[in-house]
Amino acid sequence: MQIYKNLLRPILFNFAPETAWGISDFALSQTWFWKLLGSTFEHHNDLLTSSVAGIPISNPVGLAAGYDKDCKFLGSLERLGFGYVMGGTVTKNPRPGNPKPRIIRLKDQNALINSLGFPGKGLTHAISEMSKLKSKPKRSVRVLSVSGTEISDITECHQKLEPFCDGIELNISSPNTKGLRIFQETSNLRSLIVSVNENRSKPLLVKMPPYKSQEGIDENALNLGRICMEEKVEGLTVSNTIPMDSDELAVGHGGLSGSPLFENTLEMVTSYKKEFGSGLEINACGGISTGYEAYEALKSGATSIQILTSLIYQGPKVVQNINRDLGELFMKNGDPRV
Numbered sequence: 399m400q401i402y403k404n405l406l407r408p409i410l411f412n413f414a415p416e417t418a419w420g421i422s423d424f425a426l427s428q429t430w431f432w433k434l435l436g437s438t439f440e441h442h443n444d445l446l447t448s449s450v451a452g453i454p455i456s457n458p459v460g461l462a463a464g465y466d467k468d469c470k471f472l473g474s475l476e477r478l479g480f481g482y483v484m485g486g487t488v489t490k491n492p493r494p495g496n497p498k499p500r501i502i503r504l505k506d507q508n509a510l511i512n513s514l515g516f517p518g519k520g521l522t523h524a525i526s527e528m529s530k531l532k533s534k535p536k537r538s539v540r541v542l543s544v545s546g547t548e549i550s551d552i553t554e555c556h557q558k559l560e561p562f563c564d565g566i567e568l569n570i571s572s573p574n575t576k577g578l579r580i581f582q583e584t585s586n587l588r589s590l591i592v593s594v595n596e597n598r599s600k601p602l603l604v605k606m607p608p609y610k611s612q613e614g615i616d617e618n619a620l621n622l623g624r625i626c627m628e629e630k631v632e633g634l635t636v637s638n639t640i641p642m643d644s645d646e647l648a649v650g651h652g653g654l655s656g657s658p659l660f661e662n663t664l665e666m667v668t669s670y671k672k673e674f675g676s677g678l679e680i681n682a683c684g685g686i687s688t689g690y691e692a693y694e695a696l697k698s699g700a701t702s703i704q705i706l707t708s709l710i711y712q713g714p715k716v717v718q719n720i721n722r723d724l725g726e727l728f729m730k731n732g733d734p735r736v
Contacts, residue, residue, distance in 0.1 A: 402713025415501035415510070426471035433477075439714055440479040441721040445728045448481065448735070450702040451601040451633030451679055453564050455481035455539050457721050458696065462683055462704035463487045463543035463567060463605070467518040469527040476537040478709075479717040481702065485524070486543035487569045488559065490551040492520035496574060497648040508687065508711045509656030512639070513647045515574045516545060521555050528562035543605070545569040547577035553593045565600050570622075571607035571638040573653040582607050584621050591629040601632040603681060608637040611665030619666075620673055633679040635704065636666050640684075656707035660685030664698050671699025687712060689723020697734035 410418040426432070446457040460482040466472055469485035476483055495517025502511050518524075528542070540563045544555035556566050568590065570581035581587050587604075594602065604626050609616035623634060639653025640662070663684035670680055682700035686692055687708035695703050708716050728734075 402715070407711070407713065411503065411505070414499070415503060416498065419501075423471060426466075426474040429474055432474040435477065437477075439477060439718050441718045441725070443721065443725040443728075445725055445733065446481075446721060448696075448701050449679060450482050450539065450541065450681055451565050451603045453482070453539050453541075453601055455702065457481040458700075458702045458724075459692065459717050459720050460484060460541075460681070460702055460704045461709070462706040463569060464514070465706050465709065467516070469524045469531070469542065472527075472540060473531055473534055476540075478714050479721065480538045482539035482541055482564075484541045484543055484567060484704070485528070485563075486567075487516055487518070487545045487572070488521055488524045488542060488555055489516055489518060489544070489546050490521045490555055492523070493518055499646065499648055500652070502644060502646045502652075504656070507656060507658055508707070509654060509658050510707050510710070511642055511644050511647065511652040511654050513574045513649045513652035515576075515649075516572065521558060525558055525562070528559065532562055539564045541565045541567055541603070543567040543569050545572065545575070545578060547575075547580065549590050549593050552590060553596075556594050557597050560598070560600055563600070565603065565632075566594075567603040567605055567635060568594070569605045569638075571605050573639060573641040573651075574649075579607075582618070582622065584618075584625050587622055588625045588629060591626065591631060595629060603633040603635050604631055605635040605683075606637045606666075606670075608640045608659075608662070608684070609666065610640070611662050611669075615669050620669070623670060623674060623678065627674055627677045631678065633681055634670060634674075635681040635683050636663065636670055636700075637684060655684070656711070657685050657687060660691055664694060667695060667698040667700050687716065687720075689720045689725075689727060692720050692724050693727045693731075693734055701735065 496515035682695040683704035
């Protein structure tokens with residue numbers, strides 16, 4: 399991590415965020431290099447086995463949707479030691495996303511604000527990339543995130559991508575995509591899940607909208623969770639970026655991710671766990687970057703966690719470091735999930 403923190407990150411952070419992301423993508427495209435590294439970034443500990451939406455995973459740390467939008471680099475990302483990787487978010491049709499600039503760094507907070515708006519090459523391209531990956535050995539569980547503003551489009555994405563992965567996440571909560579919030583209405587969410595369930599054979603997660611815990615429990619969010627449980631969804635991702643205004647973004651607003659979200663994430667996970675018990679597995683997402691924070695998320699009721707912003711700030715050893723420290727906490731304090 400020190401090489402990344404002291405040498406590579408300063409170089410990358412001299413570039414605009416999306417340019418730096420492109421450089422990282424180029425590095426991930428060098429599959430020979432990641433094969434050469436073998437298991438360098440992995441950390442194996444049987445104490446850490448867990449599940450995401452009922453799918454067994456070797457450790458609870460997953461890659462959140464948004465890092466590999468077109469599912470092109472999942473094979474390389476699997477070598478960073480994740481228990482699962484999530485590709486996408488995939489939409490039916492190609493999307494340019496929102497105008498640039500659409501990512502800003504808050505370096506002093508280890509945070510980002512993005513207004514990306516699901517830029518991607520669409521379903522056909524994602525199928526092509528996953529077809530290439532299907533014949534290669536798996537080093538982690540693979541989950542794909544899909545979204546859209548029409549039930550038929552999302553259902554098509556689900557049906558055509560499900561054969562290539564272990565589970566699907568329905569993203570209903572991006573703050574940067576016009577029209578997406580229609581599925582934050584209970585009747586619309588139920589209709590969406592019913593449509594997806596007609597041809598579903600693998601576990602399903604729903605990525606929930608965030609709320610600010612200091613303002614109290616969001617009853618609408620809990621109602622959405624109740625719909626998920628009634629319609630036999632296996633897991634909830636809790637949650638997405640928190641909406642925030644910024645004059646530095648072309649559209650004037652985006653979603654905050656990174657360290658400032660951590661306490662809010664714990665509060666939301668606790669609320670969902672209290673409401674749904676073992677009826678829905680909780681996948682904690684937001685502000686987690688250390689083994690201690692991962693432990694606290696599991697203690698609050700999650701069975702798995704997701705990271706993305708911490709990968710950008712801490713580099714490729716972040717998963718190994720989280721799992722190593724998490725294992726030590728398990729040995730010292732016991733399994734928080736018991």
